[in-house]
Amino acid sequence: MSQLAPAGGTAAATDTSADNVGGRGGETLAPRPYHLSDIPGPLGREELAGLDAWWRAANYLAVGQIYLMANPLLRRPLEAEHVKPRLLGHFGTVPGLNLVWAHANRAIRARDLNAVFVAGPGHGGPGPNACGWLEGTCSELYSHISFDGDGMRELFAQFSYPGGVPSHCAPETPGSFHEGGELGYSLLHAFGAALDNPDLTVFCVVGDGEAETGPLAGSWHANKFLNPGRDGAVLPILALNEYKIANPTLLARIPEGELLSLLRGYGYDPVIVAGSDPATVHQAMAAAMDGCLDRIAEFQRAAREGGDTTRPSWPMIVLRTPKGWTCPPMVDGEPVEGTFRAHQVPLPAARTDAGHRAVLEQWLRSYRPEELFDEAGAPVPGLLALSPIGDRRMSANPVSNGGALVRDLKLPDWREYGVEVIAPGATDHEATQVLGGWLRDVTAANPDNFLTLAPDELASNRLQDILTVTGRNWQAEIGEYDVKLDRTGRVIEVLSEHMCQGLLEGYLLTGRHGVFTCYEAFIHIVDAMFNQHAKWLDASSAVAWRRPIPSLNYLLSSHVWRQDHNGFTHQDPGFLDVVLNKSPEIVRVYLPPDANTLLSTYDHCLRSRHYVNVVVAGKQPQADWLSVPDAIAHCTRGIGIWEWAGHNDEVGTSPDVVLACAGDVPTLETLAAAAILRERLPQLRIRVVNVVDLMRLQPSDQHPHGLPDSEFDTLFTADRPVIFAFHGYPWLIHRLAYRRTNHDGMHVRGYKEKGTTTTPFDMVMLNDLDRYHLVMDVIDRVPGLGERAAGLRQDMSDARAAARAWTREHGQDIPEVAEWRWPYSRA
């Protein structure tokens, strides 16, 4: 397999003797300025020259960002003090990104495309930054980065500098809705953006490094969910520059036939653009892009006008150009352009080593800046004319600032979907099933603005009612026995949490709404994606021109406490711990105890902006505790005393013990414990506190939802024992509440890792969260109760043993548990 030659032809020695300066060994060669050869293709001589000039300008601006803090236009000879003291950033992938951007601009102007750009390759920031400045958008968004030499210097200075912008695309990057820090999600964001955006074209550059990640490898199949009749188009460009940080990429080291077979197997029709001679690549790229966009337009026309429902073999481009294309071919005797050494900073000693610096200057001048920028430092008119206008600029397309385009959801009144609660615990409902009825109508009322995603768990999580008004989006074949598949479905099911998360992120980032429902344990699969999305939300809050986007809403069910046959592998409530590490401005966690509180919570979530809302709720039949009005009141407070469950307890009185609970199963066990205590120890004054909004437990200076200490003390008392039954790992409660007055009085029962196959109640007992343990806790912790309640304690111990033995023998809960009902009336 041969490697690509440098842009300037064979590497050639430069006039400057750059070798052996500063003790470094071997030759350092500047790139030779190239001239555009006369290659046939769709580009006429003038158009070719213009395109190439735009590309050179973007490349010049990218190199400037990595190296320069002054003298941006090289109007003076380059001196050491013009070079940044620490050289950070990455050049390797940038020329490829700039090439795609330049050619996309040609297509946008020719076809009046509504297009956005996704930069998948790692650390490509200098590219889109440069293109955004060239298009004038940077200067519109950031007044200090003016559209002249001064602004260019600011553009350069901020890059990879304290308080500036990172070396990858970020919320600060004009036109980006894709965080470039963690790799693998570019295609998912691109496809998510294209859904329900019929006239949008997403140019998505996929790095051959990120292509090795699992999420990216799986996400090529997102084309099975893109309907040419309803959705926009994604044009993937696989940037095959052959190298990662220190290694070649897998896809660059398999035979080309194998690569093409792979991409065809993913359902694409790839065209290869390869080379290192700029004119050759420009002509091939222009032809490829024209061909691809023509085919996309044809597919869309066939679907929209002809009613064709076949899944298209979507076009894509494989762009094989040298890593660090146009950079120095040789540094200190080692080949750089076209190798992994071009990944980051090709001339690492440019400030301290005169030789490196001289080559840097030659490199910069090889782009012929004097042709590109006018006296003031603005792009020359010929360049300006090549950028699209206004919103058509990819750096300014409002789709990439999705918050600017948000339409509120039309939400049916959730109260009409609530269950009737005659008395607390008198009836049972599957909470998520009740929610599903409301989500069904949310789906119907917002036919192009709302999606539900699930990894083949929609029905398992009891949201199947949605499927009465829509099907599952499916553009692949449909088998004889397949049900509820639909070319225009509003549900996406694919057995990949990464795809669900990534498609939804792309959809939200471009201003639409949605829900991701998942088994609780397996949401950890997307921990890292959640982290990055939360960071995007946090960082974008500080970017003045970014508008808040719809919240990312999780509905986690099939949760830790109900794993009838799946056992230990399906038990993990730790996503909450991951979530609560992120910025308190962004994250929200809700544990509604029943159907009506779940409805109320979700209505709130779908109205919210710029949060990550995590809602955990069971899918099994569980007691209904609160009527609709009570649910409203309780969810509004987020935490509160359930007076009817204790001794007509009111704020101001002082109970003997507080039974606190968060989560549906913990609430059930707590109420069962309360009932036992009320019956057996009627003189003991108990208070029941239920927590829906977990953030209420944090101090008010730590989280916007945090309860002030005085209110917290009012609920939990300053000194009475608190027995807290918690859905998740118990130490999370301690972590949230360790500063509270009565923290030392809090005893938390929650989930701990104990691997075995269980029934529901067996599971609760294994983790000592059961009613019997809660009662025993009270006896052990209320001062002076021990002796008085010794008989009850023994009864609890016996009852627990009997319940355990029953589950082991009968494979199901003992009737006294299974059939238990709250025995008191509301009054």
Next chain:
Amino acid sequence: MSQLAPAGGTAAATDTSADNVGGRGGETLAPRPYHLSDIPGPLGREELAGLDAWWRAANYLAVGQIYLMANPLLRRPLEAEHVKPRLLGHFGTVPGLNLVWAHANRAIRARDLNAVFVAGPGHGGPGPNACGWLEGTCSELYSHISFDGDGMRELFAQFSYPGGVPSHCAPETPGSFHEGGELGYSLLHAFGAALDNPDLTVFCVVGDGEAETGPLAGSWHANKFLNPGRDGAVLPILALNEYKIANPTLLARIPEGELLSLLRGYGYDPVIVAGSDPATVHQAMAAAMDGCLDRIAEFQRAAREGGDTTRPSWPMIVLRTPKGWTCPPMVDGEPVEGTFRAHQVPLPAARTDAGHRAVLEQWLRSYRPEELFDEAGAPVPGLLALSPIGDRRMSANPVSNGGALVRDLKLPDWREYGVEVIAPGATDHEATQVLGGWLRDVTAANPDNFLTLAPDELASNRLQDILTVTGRNWQAEIGEYDVKLDRTGRVIEVLSEHMCQGLLEGYLLTGRHGVFTCYEAFIHIVDAMFNQHAKWLDASSAVAWRRPIPSLNYLLSSHVWRQDHNGFTHQDPGFLDVVLNKSPEIVRVYLPPDANTLLSTYDHCLRSRHYVNVVVAGKQPQADWLSVPDAIAHCTRGIGIWEWAGHNDEVGTSPDVVLACAGDVPTLETLAAAAILRERLPQLRIRVVNVVDLMRLQPSDQHPHGLPDSEFDTLFTADRPVIFAFHGYPWLIHRLAYRRTNHDGMHVRGYKEKGTTTTPFDMVMLNDLDRYHLVMDVIDRVPGLGERAAGLRQDMSDARAAARAWTREHGQDIPEVAEWRWPYSRA
């Protein structure tokens, strides 16, 4: 696209009128017993009959597990009380698994293969359980599951039953080293097992559901790391039964040509085995397996005898058979066999509904158990003869109980790799680079037993010295400018954290050793895989016949406190929070503060068994604090007073304040703060406590490494202020220490999410972990110090502002920070 017909030919009504019993609508049909048609193929009539009988026996035993708690051999008519009260488990994928197992057995016997089985499809547990019993292994491992009717009843009763075994493969499953709970890792485990196991064949069944996951989609490329000369073989069998829980699978709904193109693009040579007629499929499967194994043998011979280094186009099988093959074709009027409805329990009402139960009995009898089991209930001799013998049984292969095969690593004496420490902080080293020198020699000394894996970050994390004794394993093409690639390399680099983790897991689970080095922030990508592996270790500890396996060792670098240009996206120390949620018997977290403590820690990790060891260490030049002997003493304790850093402080004396630290950057800042305090407030008695082993902070009843309260109090005092500088999110320290006497006195500084691009010290300051803040904390918290130290407080505030301004202006640390050295001698 046509769907497959049921096993018994066209669905036909049974004799039993099963419809409309129990209020259910529609017909319920039993499968028709099938007869083997006379299909040409490699199997003679007798061999075909035998294979089919083995398969029927396995299927019978699988159905029995899902439904029966008594009458396992159907020697009596089936009554309600023979059926489990709750029907749990999954049948859909089982017949395919059993088919592969039966055919693999034929190949094992014919070729004397050393083979193991990986069941990728979800919830396939009944299959391998059945095969393990049929081969006699279950009875050898579990005395109560005897090799007769009684044992069969026990086998059935334990399945998906409280205290029994889960519905997927688990540590309890004979012959499994692959946890079947979370999907997507089967191929990675298979390839990891095959590495350095030259005579091993791994039959790896990949579910078409799990094939949608990102990790699985990426992991087909693991074949680029399998050397036919050195490693064993993986035979992937893609089980294309077309359905997940409620949906068809993507790979079953693309044209066959596209699927084949995809698999060829992944580098395989697929052969299709399709059908629903058992004889047809048996013949095709036998032919396919013979062909695949012949080709594998040829590739291995060519590499081993002929020195052929070409990457083979490894064979694989696409097995297209009906979901729930051989189960009832119709239940309550809905088609079941060959549809998603066969995923779980095809006859959900078999206990309560006589019609369902009658069909269940017919279904069971359709396997003709009377031909399969003798009077006592053991498999008939003809079946026994078809199972391999002893260790050749896949259910008993010691490779699947890797702990039984572990060879200790040959570890060079790490003390000889330690750095010289004349005085604390007098010299700097890159800690991971020092470790790399030792790992280099570990690699050389264990040439077939130790691997290092990294997502293209080995050199970035400064472990490049390993590459002086080996290359990176690379079976793909090698380009002109590629370096350090090697067909026999002991390092695997691929830009997929999932692949690194999964291959290493497979390698460890089969008894070998390794290290996974990763950027700290991105290790969250494998949170879920870590969770499942930790659960496997925990659950397998309780399985008597499982032996402890080598620990999973992480080396996390490029950590949160040193992100010079990457910024916010690369800052996340939260993996520690995820890790500490798992069983304390399994997880270990170490934060060595310098090079020698890192060496000592890692030596300990590589000697340990059955843990997950997480080690976080910096790659940047940092002060050396402890000599080799001091590092040994400190790491042995895991936590301790650094007497030289405080006021000749000793246990028993009582300082005015404790400065605690965990992590390299926090330690540096703490010592800098200590030096300022010693100079400016010489009368203040300070104590410096450093924590290497984070688990020491937990109570001794919570973690085996936990310090008893008395020792904790001795270190941290009962009542003096503790200023704790921590590497991670600060609340983790509170979570670990909230029960300690002096917890209320602990003030923790750590990382909080604040997104911006930074330099190293700017980052530390943004998070208020800097020396200036630590000094101010002391002033604010030591009683009575405030007024005396008002001047120092102001100085700190000014110095901090100046340092911040410097980083913003100069892009690097202020010299007083960058050049700071510990100013005191050791004595």
